[in-house]
Amino acid sequence: MKIEHIKVLVSRPSRNFVTLKIITDSGIYGLGDATVNGREMAVVAYLKEHVVPCLLGRDPHQIEDIWQYLYKGAYWRRGPITMAAIAAVDMALWDIKGKIAGLPVYQLLGGKSRKGITAYAHANGATIDETLENLGKFIKQGFKAVRLQCAIPGLEDTYGTLGKKKDYFELQSDRPLPPEQLWSTSKYMNFITELFKQARAEYGYDIQLVHDVHSRLTPIESAQLGKLLEPYKLMFLEDASPADNQDGYQIIRNHTTTPLAIGEIFNTVWDAKDLITNQTIDYLRIAATHGGGITPLKKISDFAAMYNIRMAPHGAPDLSPICHAAHAHFNIWAPNFGVQEFIGFGTEALNKVFSHPLSFDNGYILLEDKPGLGVDYNEEEALKYEYKRSYLPVTRLEDGTLWYW
Ligand code: KDG
Ligand code: MG
Secondary structure, three states, rough: EEEEEEEEEEEOOOOOEEEEEEEEHHHHHEEEEEEOOHHHHHHHHHHHHHHHHOOOOOOOOOOOHHHHHHHHOOOOOOOOHHHHHEEEEEEHHHHHHHHHHHOOOHHHHOOOOOOOOOEEEEEEEEOOOHHHHHHHHHHHHHOEEEEEOOOOOOOOOOOOOOOOOHHHHHHHOOOOOOEEEEHHHHHHHHHHHHHHHHHHHOOOOOOOEEEEEEOOOOHHHHHHHHHHHHHHHHOEEEEOOOOOOOOOHHHHHOOOOOOEEOOOOOOOOHOOOHHHHOOOOEEEOOOOOOOHHHHHHHHHHHHHHHOEEEEEEOOOOOOOOOHHHHHHHHHHHOOOEEEEOOOOOHHHHHHHEEEOEHHHHHHHHEEOOOEEEEEEEHHHHHHOOOOOOOOEEEEEEEEEEEOOO
């Protein structure tokens, strides 16, 4: 069998997605997600100019060799653009292998380790009351874990809240340049623990709670926050601090028992190696799309398991249904699976372009048994939604200093 043709497809069914379609000479094809939010066309160019020509004529069965060829063979290793391109190829090849075998990808990974995949939903709000009302709705629906994000009084926009938009899924700027947001660590630190205090007072301790700091604190500030949140027993505090310097997590760890999660912007195991071996984190959030695909995710997961670290792949709506399906196959297998962030596939447009094998039941993600990844892409429908340049916001402190968004 040979790879005969490859399409790099871009569409914006509510938001931009980059999809790779690898077609074999037998007619069997596979799909991969190559979306890097706000940098979509960089991956498109990398794929079209540098990856696709190297793949034509190759045997699609050789997933590992093709992965090594694109990673080691490129000399310029790592980075989100390169790794998203490699990820899309890797996912598409696993999809093809599953279709040839007539088996869902999770069977090729080693089979099911659980019945369903525990998901965490997003409860957000402009006020604590609104956030807690939304938390209550998710608890009623059967969710076992929920992320809480609340607007911070005195800051116009706060990450994770809706702002003026109605649909969380569509949170993608339609301005021609990056929108700017304000951040104040003291305003945040003085407010955020109240959200969790009230959540526990109202709903008790059965529901698992998660919070995303989005890398806005220094390690010692994260340590303080972790300590303040200890009475409210979080499942984890996410991105408490950037980990460009992995040693920083030792400072947080030395001061708090609040579990820590990180990894959504990681691209390879090297971004997490010290965090793993020093056991300074509890959950690793590397995504199949941004971490080079299913092949490295499985290896990283096995490595992390040796240090009691669980997997909680990034599940934001800017990952396409192909990535979410790849995660579902991975999660249902991974012995050290923790939890999956998943808010569903919000819009009609998206559901018309992508068909997928995922559904929700009582707080679990269920995966329909279909050969390969179980996702399809309606190319004709996708043509209706043209790509539009979009940026993630940029953040500044109140004095104008540029900060982490
Ligand atoms: O594109 C950026 C988003 O994926 C990210 O901001 C979402 O932090 C995020 C999360 O935890 O889902
Ligand atoms: Mg996050």
